[in-house]
Amino acid sequence: MSEIVTLGASQLTAGFRQRTLSPVEVMCAVLDRVTKLDPVVNAFCALDEEGAMSAASEAERRWMRGEPCGPLDGVPVSVKDLVAVAGLPTRHGSWTTSPDREMADAPAVARLRRAGAIPFGKTTTSEFGNKIVTDCPLTGATRNPWDTRLSPGGSSGGSAVAVALGMGPLSLATDGGGSIRIPACWSGVVGFKPTFGLVPAGSATSWTALSTLGPMARNVPDAALMLDAMTHETLNGGSVTGGWSRYAGMLDDSIAGLRIAYCAAPAGISVKSPIAECVGRQASTFAALGTRVDETEVVPLADFYGDGRMHSIQWSVFFAQRVRHMEEADRTLLDPDLKALADAGAQVNTATFADALFARHALAASMETFFQHHDLLLTPTFHCGPPPVSGLPAHLRQAPVLTAWCNQAGLPAISVPCGFAGDLPVGLQIIGPRGSDALVLRAARAYELARGDFPAPTGELQLPGDMEIAP
Template structure:
């Protein structure tokens, strides 16, 4: 039987509505779990139990009166710290901003609370969410519950670790180069990068077409549940598009779909265990009735990295420099390196050069996906990252030295192809004892298809009952 702290959101809602479980009971189990094991993984910046418990009691009263009309009523949600809560700290991991308070709720927080969700904990990030690992001078190192030697990834690493450890059934995340999909991959959870404009962000960087806020969960259905709540037009974000029909993942709808399998996305040096697990997912989809055909793409990690950092050089990099002016000595080394790389890329390339590179990549992807309903590929070429590393000198990827750690991850092309929905789902276990994941990439704004395919993978290769073993939380050993 599933332990209460690992109960999925959809099941919990059903139990609430049948009066078989109280939102207070679920929350109390999560509080106990957090108090028991968070010391070993450090996934949270703060807990909000004093506000969450009264909210859970109110939700229980509403269920008792038959007033369960909001989609998340009584469900605990862990919020990424960058998603501000009015009156609470909004530091984004910066020591110099540790006392800064949010003036208002972030749009996704506003929607979660309106839907009855209860924010009971906030999750760690690297500084300004700009790294592929999750550690900072302010909060320390966040570790992967599956093996504490390794990172849960970044920048939504706290959310991924919290879900994997049983701290919440749902969590918020964000993604500008893979910051949702990488933590999902490394923690055995599900992460969704929505098409740009689907989910509202916070001005002014809501206008950055690489970025997007979104959901993480332990199941495909729960991820869709939270995505449905988050999505739709918002007056504070001019880029948001018209509301879409709610997503309802159905594995039965996969039969006959055509899926392009691309292992390397060009020349990414994919590790053997990552490749084997990706092919296992492709075989599962074939068994579910999909037609899977392997393709190649003409991309290189070097060109993708150049394109990405040119973009960062004109938007995120300058914004980070504004945020950190005067506090440079207090910054993590990876933050200083990121800003320097972005600055150098802007000096070497004009903004229009970046746009030309972006549209070339987008066109190549569209051509490769012609005749297919979706594309399947790994989320990361490397199966793991050390928890406390900075990777300032690059990374060894399957015996090949790469000059920048982002060149080891296969997520950024789909921030460049920013209207494509991408769902990251577990694909298996790496040789080092932590999960691996795949990306399911859809055509622009075809969110439903990636969720149907994700549900089929989940049905064929169930992962919901696989969790980190309790002894791992006592030290830094793996399974």
């Protein structure tokens, strides 16, 4: 991997400020990287090379004048293809959508642009973000950067792979049940799901009432910097330490004295031994940082995993609603997994759906009580490794058990690489109460510093001879 594409956002802007790097040089390196690697991993479904190079030239002129427009000026960012980017189509991974270019950015993208970031391409997703692997009839399957025979997870798999392989340091993704954290875990990057509603989604992106937008990056400071940009309507100058910086500016504060709960696996969840052992070793890291770590069961989750299928019920109903007005000709174009999900949702009666919503409210209230006694919760991000490309095995068709409940309760949660199970990365999930986004990021950064640098995949990729990317 060339040196430029290994640099994070803050390193890039430092180079721009010192004039040892230029935005044009960086954008060229990123686009060259995409040209080299994307034919193998299929992380991108659309690029705006001309627009990106023009924006990079403008950013370069601003840096040469010493007048950056914001803290991300000239930094490339990719955007999951569920989120609108002006000048590019939003296909949602579906043949049923329009190929016309968007006239305006989604709110979060607009804020990233105002901070100087350059949205240069759209990343792959499962159709309408319906499942935890990234394959769909429109764009085919996306591959894991550590082993191309495997899935990177989903539905933000394209974003995770792009970041992992140096095809841009930042990506904007969405998470409706684990869609940021799961591919971050399986691809070895950082993925943060903020408190519900913190990042403006716009009506087109929040239709499930469970999904929220969040950053993916190779390190926690870059994720925090991106979150700062997306949660502020105006930015004054290029300093990342100004008064507007609620997240990046507090990362170095101590976490000593925090009360941290560690749950290796909620009741009834079988976590693969290598993953459990890898995550279990991280508790001692937090103890060494001066926190009080208590291994405990998370009692409020018992109903979620027991008889309360709250996430699966809501998810299926929302997708039934999403496709109910489609013409029959369009319905025949849908991913069979999505059709099965929507058909299941169409069979849910009003009482069952209302029960699921009540269970959601009860879980959120119970977790508020839980976090009166604990500041943060540590769990594995996922209980097993990634499945083969393509398809979704039967044992992974239920709601992702360690991540989806955070969406139900609206909690902030981050996945940070914490080691390997065999040759594949493992994710540590750090969860906090609603509104504790800064604390979650601070704890993740403290852990990241204690852990040390995490390796990146080599980029020496080969497409398995018996498999194709094209649908």
